[in-house]
Amino acid sequence: MSTSSIPDRFVRVAAWLTLGAALLPLGGCAVAALPCRLTSATLKIIPVVGHAAATPFDMCSSAID
Template structure:
């Protein structure tokens, strides 16, 4: 029986998949939606900073 050798396309695909997984493994990706929500809340004149404070602390905890 003939041994199966990895095809170049599969090898390149596996390398790209590994690279994407390593790039997205940071916690900044998970904290991004919280930071965007916090920045949006800060636009509100009076209550914006009060609402954004816990969101900032949550994003800091995720990082």
């Protein structure tokens, strides 16, 4: 049982609605390229080899766009 006054199901619904609202302005191609862009951005954080490792994912997102 949660100690907060907001039930868990309302928090889950609010999270899904927020995610939907964030993705709404994106076009069809942008939604399809999102996994490639997120992976690329995550890999670029890694020092030294991050940008080289992210190159295929950059090409993936460019190809989708």
